[in-house]
Amino acid sequence: MRLSSAFQPMLKEVPAEAQIASHRLMLRAGLIRQTSSGIYAWLPAGLRVLRNIERIVREEQNAIGAQEVLMPTLQSADLWRRSGRYDAYGPEMLRIKDRHEREMLYGPTNEEMITDLFGQAIKSYRELPQVLYHIQWKFRDELRPRFGVMRGREFLMKDAYSFDVTYEGAVASYRRMMLAYLRTFQRLGVRAVPMVADTGPIGGNLSHEFLVLAPTGESGVFYDAALEEQDWLAQDVDIADTASLEAFFNRVTGSYAATDEMHDEKAWSEVPEDRRREGRGIEVGHIFYFGTKYTEAMGISVSGSDSAPLFPQMGSYGIGVSRLVGAIIEASHDEAGLIWPDEVAPYRAAILNLKVGDAASDAICERLYAAAPDAFLYDDRSDRAGVKFNDADLLGHPWQMIVGPRGAKEGMVELKRRATGERLELSVEDALSRVLGG
């Protein structure tokens, strides 16, 4: 994309409503604009980030055998009456009437709908397990939206649901999902630590929240440093093998990690002092086993091996996709602006033409840009160099390819790594291969 023609509105001054870094930077860098309290329009750069996150989430969901569906945002009240949640859910549920006075709602989550869809299609235990997910906008009418997309009313969420014949099967589904989550967050370039969460009336130890560590997090967190040293992508886990899954699960849960709500001082004191990590975290994912709560309430059963009706064991698993944009920024920015992890950045690199009109500079920039027009944001505006340096730092693409008359004469490109500030003088070919990888 050429910046001169991009819909990329940037702000020099900070909008008054933005309190935290991610919200300020998302507005300043032209990723989003607010349209109502807690509701945002995503502009091209922001949407590219959102799509990148979705892509990685999909790949990791598919890798554990989850199948993507897409359920609607609007649901019927009757469906929710079947689970008893229509009345139980508070005013965060946005209730709507259509022209026939039928009661509808904008879905805050999809347990009821997926359970119903499942029940209509699946009739035998032999068709289990099933894991279904979708990535869809949700609406929760929060009392007090704040912090931009971190706490919006409308938000994009990946929610997955597993159906198993037995408790043991449900546990295996849960563990596979935990692995998928750890890999997903690592690929997104953030450290998300799984912490035991309150399981409420269901009990057991099968509920974990994933928190990205950031000073502006809403929860206090306590965890063993061992958890941030793990490379989840390198771990060899056989997702078809129960023993392998169990060993993996024990590696994760063997180290202490809890939010302030679930914090256990005694267990904490047993963690060696030099490995104790305390801080704050932003919840970006939650996995939960809840057994037959919905299948029983809604009367959804399949035939068991003895031909008797059997209520499938369910789990649900959420990732806050739009919230992650904010969380990633909270965890990765500096005074000058955004610092995108490679996998989520809107573009791989910005090309900075420091002197538009200088024949050598123009020629090199055009060569660079032509190599991968969709991977680069080419700053071809006729502004001064300082403006371009500042905007490039604000937008935070992983690389900056800086081209000015000084180096252009010799055919050289100055490559700057946004995260470290490291600079290299390279030929056009070397700069391209360095930035595009491979």
Add this chain to the structure above:
RNA sequence: CGGGGCGUGGCGCAGCCUGGUAGCGCGCUUGUUUUGGGAACAAGAGGCCCCCGGUUCGAGUCCGGGCGCCCCGACCA
């Protein structure tokens, strides 16, 4: 939902107390000179002052009502 605050060119704000030609900085347009870390000068454009009603000769300013947005707290992917 309790408490507090704010709505004035795209953004950040002043003006309101004490009613009388709607301002400043940034941004935007045109021109000239500049040009490796947010240039200088000159000339311009751009406003239902949130909405409705009231008081007044006259309302951005005073009064009443409404709407929107933000902050603190309790609650939350």
